[in-house]
Amino acid sequence: MFLIADGGSTKTDWSIVSGNQEIDRIKTRGINPFFQTEEDISAEIRDNLVPKIKKYGSIEAVYFYGAGCAFPEKNEILRWSITHYLPVPVEVGSDLLAAARALCGNSPGIACILGTGSNSCLYDGKDIIKNISPLGFILGDEGSGAVLGKLLVGDMLKNQLPVALQKAFFAEFGLTPAVIMEKVYKQPFPNRFLASLSPFLLRHIEEPSIHDLVSNSFRAFFARNVMQYGCLDHPVHLIGSIAWYYQDLLKEIACEFGFRLGTIAQSPVQGLIRYHSVL
Template sequence: MILIAESGSTKCDWVLLNKNGTEADRFSTMGFNPYFNSARFVAEHLRNLQRVQKLRKEVEMIFFYGAGCSTEPLKNEIKRGLEQVFVHAEIEVDHDLVAAAYSTYNGEPEIACIVGTGSNSCYFDGHSLREEVPALAFILGDEASGSYLGKKLLSTFLYKQLPKEIEADFLSTYHTDKDEIIDNVYNQPNANVYLAGFARFVSKHQEHSFFTKIIYEGFLLFLKTHVLCYPEAKNTTVNFVGSVAYHMEGLLQKACKDLDIKFGRVIKKPVDGLVAYHLQHKIELQA
């Protein structure tokens, strides 16, 4: 059996295929990012999942694409964790940017973008993938992402800059305060995921002028930094994956239009397109 996994920092989607390419199962787990999760953590978490236990000796091939898996040492951190669980599997680990490119590719060169918990981009011509600028993660980068929007929301809340009706809804939704926020951001693990968790609140109020401006300006910043950096940007379709791009597509389209960027499509979950790409290009099926 074959497992295909697409992991952000928040969630990982898994699809199990039979050797003939038919889907046998799909499930989700927490996301695994080698910047924050060790091989030991990955192995221990997966071993505790009953669904995974049933597959440990049946899976023969794993294609894992994950946030943070951008260098060989980082890829190997995840791979070592998977090897401890799926004892008979051949395992390939690659970057989530590769998954974004594969899942949105339609036969023509593209710029593939991730705007979810974090953000990033690449140029993909169907053969090779190129990053023009690096992703700097949630402290220095991740423009327009869930963690970016979470930071904007929390800082405006703590600075008492939220509109009164928005502040009231925020307090009734989260029942939090400065001390709890500071502790989660500066002392607890996975601060990027914590911050991104507030993007849902921003999305809920995206039609309020206060948040419309923040979201739109975030998209402009992302596009200027991570799309217009490519020489091919003005003549190439730009596709997107990720929950922020999906749920705030209207403002993303407007930002693309205002910058004369050729907007393609948005996919919330790359895993379906990823499976289709593997069936066509990477997996030898058995009758």
């Protein structure tokens, strides 16, 4: 029996796996070693994880993947926090490594995340061998929910979209230009706010101006990221909410660039269960 954790700054999902089956899933608060101390993480493990898994008996290993887990010294903080209460082998990896393992397994490929943010890598079946830095939603993150939301509100506020669409947008979200500016420039987590607006695009994807906005952002993702790996013979795999809901359009854009899409998934959990069950 082992644990697979899908960690984020807001919440962490812990899958309890026996054999190759998930038998339960436990949620704790977000765990991110980039922002939290060893004491904070240890307290979360002690108070909100350990009591809930005792009934399942012996845990033999923990595989923790998440945001903030791309730096060896931070990963060590997390590993020590877990082993203090669960004295078993603990492997810590980034959310990008989770995507690569979940999507590609032990085969080479290009693994991409398209969710609130975006990221990508070239994976050789064991390790990430190349990564184009996503740069975040201000400088990069092409094709992500945050960037799609940013492009949407930019076009709304500069009157680049049909009047009827503008009215529908402001009515649906109850926003004003002043509130949008406040949320983007003064409140925390503007990327999350912007990403929360992106479902509007999906509902109006048949509108030519919206279709062009989304398509061009996906083209930018392929041109500025995926193309740099130079591996047209490798399948491109995608994970995340944006990848899942826009998969038909993404297939068209991938074809334009000469790529074929492989696996598309919303979450890495099932793929990670398969990956670790055969090790």
